[in-house]
Amino acid sequence: MCLPGHISPASVFKHLTVLDLSDHRLSSPIPQEVLTLSMVVRLNIPTNKFTEMEVIPYPSADLQLRVLDAHANRLRGHPPISLVNMARLSSINLSHNQVSGRIPVEYGPKPGSSWKSLFLEDNFLTGNPPPQFIDRTVAVCNSLARNCLRCPLNIRFCREQWPGLE
DSSP: OOOOBOOOOGGGGTTOSEEEOTTSOBEEEEOHHHHTOTTOSEEEOOSSEEEEEOOOSSOOTTOOOOEEEOOSSOOEESOOGGGGGOTTOOEEEOOSSEEEEOOOGGGTTOBTTTBSEEEOOSSEEEEOOOHHHHHOOSOOEEEOOSSEEOOOTTOGGGOSOOOOOO
């Protein structure tokens, strides 16, 4: 059963460690309060109708979020730079959305260090990926496929690019 609508005030979720709102037809921006629930380790919000993530300029140091799965929504705009400030975040899936523009250079050093996986495939990303994505020798689970990026042909996780829009 799907429950259409919006997410309730986050104060009722204070002690949750896993929040799974998959496939509930939720819409509007993903509220900052949901992204910053201090005890949540895993936030699963795929297959909804979210259009954007509210900016989190200075996430709390005690934020526990490790896994953010927001694939298959309607997220648009640039990839959120504020994700680099979430110290414990290690797995990000923003694939199958409408995210556009360049991948922030701030993302460059993250995969292979604190980020163990980054999925951005099937969006509208353009330009060159950060140089660290190309030069990286660390085995990381990444996918930038099916965007409009300019990637070297030998980079496996960057294959199947659409013609550029720039």
